[in-house]
Structure formats: C-alpha cells, structure tokens
Amino acid sequence: MRPETALLHPKKSIALLPKSSETTSVPANAKVVVGIATTGRPEILAELVDQLAKQSILPHRLIISYARPGDIAAIPQALRDSMSVEFVTGHMGAAVQRNVILDRIENEDIILFLDDDFFPHPAYISRIIEAFHSHPDVLGATGHLLADGARGPGLEIADANRLNENVETTPLLQVEDAFNTYGCNMAFRCSAIKRLGTRFDENLPLYSWYEDMDFSRSLLPHGRIVRVNGARGVHLGNKTGKGSGIRLGYSQIINSIYLARKGTYPWSHALKSAGRHFLINALKSFRPEPYIDRRGRLRGNLIGIGDVVRNRITPERAAILTISKVAS
Template identity: 45%
Template sequence: MNRAPLGLSAKRAQNAALRIAVGIATTGRPLILRRVLERLREQTRVPDAIVVSAPSMADVSGVNTDLPDLRCITGDRGLTIQRNAILRAVSDFNVVIFLDDDFVPSPRYLEVVEQVFQDAPDVVVGTGRVVADGILGPGLDVDDALNMLRDDGSAAASTREIVDVYNAYGCNMAIRLDAVRAGGLTFDETLPLYGWLEDVDFSRRMAAYGRIVKISAARGVHLGAKSGRQSGRRLGYSQVANPLYLVRKGTCSRRKALKLMSRNLAANVAKTFRPEPYIDRAGRLMGNIRALLDLMGGRLSPERVLNL
C-alpha cells in the first residue's frame, strides 16, 4: 500500500518529546471513571492532558473538574460523537490515547506508548495487550483489575514486541494526530450510540498513513462494565448493520464481516433459551432478525438502530 507522508520526520519522532493526551468518552459510570482517572495520575509517564467527553455533568459526578490538566466537555451522546469532540479538543497534540471509561492501564502504559511512537515514526495507531477482558463475562471490578496487573508486572516488563494488526481494540487505542490531520479524519457518526466496530473503521482509514500495531508491553484490563451500555435489541441490530455498512464503505473485508455476523448470530441463537445472566440474548437475537429483515427490504442502515 502506498502511504501518504505524515510530515513528521523520523528524527523529530525519535528525539522530540511528544505531547500526549488521554481521551475518555463516558456515559453513566462516574464511580468507575473516578478510579480510572486516579490510575492515570499514577502513571510513570503522566499524560499532558486528560479530556473527558460526557453527555452531561452528571456523568462525571464526583470528578475534580478543577484540576489544571483535566478538561470535561459535554455534548450529544454516542461514542463516535464523543470521540470526535475529544479529537477537536486535542488537535494540537502529537498523540491521543483513547481509553474506555472502564479500562484500567498498567502503570507503564503511557511510557511504553510514548517510546513506541518516538522510535517507530511509521506507527500511526497502537493498541495495547488486554490482560483480561470482562466484556467476555459478567465483568470485573477495579480491584480485580489492579490485582491482575500487579501479578502481570513481570510479564509487562519483559517484552518490547510490536506486531502489525488489522485494527486496534477501541478500549485502548493510541492515535498519531499528524495522520489524523493529514487525512482530515474523524470517527464515523453514522455508527450511533455504542458505535460498534468504530475501532475497525477508524483503524483501516488510518492504515493509509502508516502501521497499525499491537504493543505487547502496554497492558491493561478492560472491566467490561455492564452499566451504561445499549439494549440487547439495539446491539443485535448493530451486529448485522454495522459490518455490512463498513463493507460497502470499504473499511472492512467481506470475510471479516461475515465472520463477525455469523459468530454473533450463532451465539445469540444457541444461548437464547439458556442465556448468561449478564447478556440479553433474546434481545440481541430480535435485533439480528430485525436487521436481516431490513436488509431484505433494502432499508438496512446503522442509524435505524435509533428507532428500536
């Protein structure tokens, strides 16, 4: 693939200090958010700024918004909308690290990311290693995450490997802003609410400007908190509508889209009558079916999820 120049020389990338911001889009999790913000202040390399994007000030209740390096902005709800607000707020930084409001980073997370982005100027997106992901189960609490990261400390210090990947995992995603500026890139607001697969879409558009990599030593735990998430019916609709939209857009391969849809549909069918207590399988299946009917009727669109 031919890659457009970033206008950032290798010498500058290796020798100049980077200005790094952390961006967090949050909804309905102020207690968890406060714990994550505490964790960011314990980093071996603290962020130069933290920008929290929320639908209302109630979503950041209890957060000390008077801190000089913290900015809280409010606006419309939706992951892609909120992340675009963060992009506008950090437009003069070198790197923004998007973290979910329930992602707990290891103490050296920012330090490791900075080192990779300085040493490898062709890297435009980096995603860390998720030591444990509560999204695959009932969820984890912050104390669980801290214990896991404490036990994982020796492994985190022992590897400096980076490997190329198809896309970053949106719960922790570092973005080189020179590439964003070069392409005039934003998150696609056609993907509403939870914005399922926004990480795939944004990663593949960033791939025109450099490498997408996994950074093994940048580690963390994704709590997979169940509060603040969209309904099962809406997620089920997005499980069909969003991959097909990205195929038409050219940011997701047909093979990957088919794999995602078939895996989710099969899981929803198989587990509807004996669902996990923390997953609305019946709702997801109903959303899947509604999306397939809309597909046959020529009405399928990610934004139709707003009518469910």
Template identity: 45%
Template structure:
C-alpha cells in the same frame, strides 16, 4: 511526546473518577485528559488530580463524543489516546506508548494487550483489575508486535499528525459498534496498525450504560454490512464477525447468561437480516428500536 487522552463516558461518574485517580500512578502523566460526557451528572470532578483535565458535554453517542473531544486537541498534541471509561492501564502504559511512537515512526496506530476482558463475561471490578495489574509479571521474552486490520477501541492510540480531518462516523450511533475498525483502518495508508505486548491493561466490561440487546443485535448485522460497503472493513472480516455473533446468540439464547440479553440480540439480528434483504439496512435505525 505530548499525549492527549480522551475518555468518553455516559452514566458512570464513579468509574470515571476511579480511572482519573488511577492515572496518577502512571510513570508518565498525560499532558491533557479530555472527558467527553453527556451531562455534568456523568462526572465527579476530582480536585486532587495533578494533570490537566477538561470536560465537554453534548448528545450521547460514542462517535459523537470522541469527535467533540478531538475538536479540543491543539497543535501541540503528538499522540491522541482513547481509553474506555472502564479500561484500567498498567502504570507504565503512557511512558511506554510515548517511547514506542518515538522509536517507530512507521506506527500510525497502537493498541495494547488485555490481561482480562470483562466484556466477554459478567464484568470485572476496579479493585480486581488493579490487583491483576499489580500481580502481573511480563515475560522476559521479547514483546510481540502484531499487525491488525484495526485497533480495539477500549485502548487505542494514534499519531496525531496522520489523523487530519478524519473523524469517527456519526452514522454509527450510541455504542458505535465497530467504529474503532472503521476509523483506524482508514489510517493504514499512513503507517502500521499494531498490537504490542509492551502495553497492557484490563477491560472491566462494565454493564451499566450499554446499549440494549435488540439494538446491539441489529448493529451486529447491519454495521459490518455498512462498513464493507463503505470500504473500511474487509469483507472476510465482516462476514466472519456476523456469523460468529449470530451463532453465539442462537445457541446461547437457549440458556442465556444472566448478564447478556441473548434473546434480545438474536431478535435484533433477525431484524437486521430482514433489513439487509429488503435493502433498508441503516445503522441509525437502532435509534428507533
């Protein structure tokens, strides 16, 4: 199956370069990789890559960058995969992905397991991730298949024919927060959204290029409310998400981690709640914070 891999990036040229080089280890190379950046300064062109790589540039914002890349996909594409620029896949990832989509026509969206997620801590180094992948030995037990409300955007793949005119919601600016749930949940009518244990990788959780604490905190409150109203996020899921982040930011702001702006996030949470209560909540307001 023809696989187009989309990698949005902003301000991480060396990381993108490492990822492209690492993709050479795939047992099945992607047919086309589209790096969606903001300026040429975001990339380091590698002449030693054996597969097709294209670059597209435009305004920053995860949703907008993904949409620009999708516009370059042609009718030959069977699978559109989205990798964060700090996701490091196992060597068999794309070969397994192709087989899974071919053997299971009921799958609309597929996402893999994370051996480690640096976004939940101080972050991981690229070499550290590669060492984890090389050392990992999958269990001989049958790999799990779990249905999910939506995919985790650091590694998600979609059967191209079900996408149609659907695009990522650019009212979720900058980091986009929950744009993955918004987009993939709308594809449930076309098939299952599954996490499968046959795919795995490591999410570095690189800290450079991310949204500041106040903006992210605002999005943690307002984006779920917006998506619940839009009908793309289940109410129970959104409320649980809001409560979990609010509690974590409140408690951990007393002794914040050095790599997370907990007090900034809590301030953003409070601004978000004030806007919800006064009916001024707008995901795009983070551009003014």
C-alpha cells in the same frame, strides 16, 4: 469496543527495531492527550482518573467527553484540579463523543482513547510513546490486555488493580501488526489524523459497534496499525451504560455490512462476523447468561437481517429501535 476483532491478524509480524520506511517521528518526550468518552459509570470513571494521575509519564492533557452531568459527578474537585481535567459534552454515543475530543486536539503528538472502564498499567503511556517514537511508520496502536471482562460477566476494580500490580515488567518493546485497534485502549499519531481528516463515523450511533475498527483501518493505507505488547492494562467490561440489547443486536448485523460497503471491513470478515453473532445469540437465547440480553440481541439481529434483505443499510436506525426491557 469489542473484544474479538483486535485479535484477528491476517498476517502477523513482530518488529523489535524501527522500520526503515520512516514517515513522521514522535519525540521521546511526546505530548499525549488522553480522551475518555463516558456515560453512566461515574464511580468507575473517577477511579480511572485517579489512576491516570499515577502514570509514570502523565498525560499532557485529559479530556473527558460526557453525555449527562451525572457521568462526571464522582470525580473529586481536588483530582479535577490536579489533573487539569477538561470536560466537554454533546450527544450520547461513542463515535460522536470521541469526535468532540478530536476537535480539541491542539499541538499534541499522540491521542490516546481509553474506555471509562479500562485501567492501564502505570507504565502504559510510557510504552505507547516508546512504540510511536521507535516505529515512525506506526499510525495507530492498541495495548495488550491482561484480562478482558467483556468476554464474561465483567471484572471489578480490585481485579484490575491486582493484575496490574502483579504483572512483570517487559524489558523488550514488542510491536506486532494488528487487524485493528481495540476501542477500550487505542492511540493514534495526531499529525496523521489531522493530515488525513480522519473522524469516527457518526452514522454508527450509541454504542457504535465497530467504530474503532473503522477508524483505525482507515489509516492502514498510510501506515501501520499495531499492538504494543508492553502497554498493558485491564478492561473491566462493565455492563452498565451499554443500552438496549435490541439496538446492539441490530448493530451487530448492519454495521458489519455498512462498513464492508464503505471499504474499511473486508467482506469475508463482515459476513463471518454478522453470521457468528447471529448464531451465538440464537443458540444462547435458550439459556441466556444473566448479564446479557441474548433474546434482545437476537431480535435486533433479525431486524437487521430483514433490513439487509430490503437493501436498507442504515446503521443510524439502531438509535430509534424499541428499547428492550432487559439489560444488554
């Protein structure tokens, strides 16, 4: 659920034709289940559901995992009925809410996870299906971001609509190997998930920093993880629903080390990531952006570093840290 890791490519390759090492193919008329884990963004979620109803290929099912009743209150009943939306609930947190969605998979071919503030181009689902159908060795895929508000103060729905409307259609499907999928938009082959028993790590609580990377890279020994350049969309990077800066700062340190120990994140990347975020938060805490709690994140970083020194690598501790009074 962060912008940076999906852009890291140890070795980039672009494929325009199917690979010869086939595994399990996906039919051209594949059944796609869209899963959305949401919290604290009811109006944005309602707009996303409305836009999913305008996809050139509609999802076979739409499952929304929410934490509180107010999270889904803005979706009109007529839209719920027309899209046959399925609602499930459970504890708050990206990993656990997505696992609740995984538990509802039936005979679908592709599971597409979208953040509640990711707005796909109308051809997005069509391009994802095409990528999985044309490349049988692909197990996970992420799309191409026309813009990512997570890198700044965030974008408005009008910005996403304008960008999606004005983008030119890509005539050629381009698929390139990726380091991991980006949590705001990521699709997986259901047969592989079921066969391997892949789950989101619920030891990564709340915002679940790097849960998307952990999940997608756990599939890498068995197939490819790619970016589909023709599957386009806009990530608003909305700042509501993110929680405490202290908790996020703690996760920036501890989750990297935890996943390196687990084996899904190379140590070279983990140490670089933890160090980079600590340095950025330390420098920017003197003149923080109004939309980021840099001092809270720095405090969380320091608590995390202290735990690393004590060899206490417990990412779930983020859920019980003192909440910063400043929005993260």
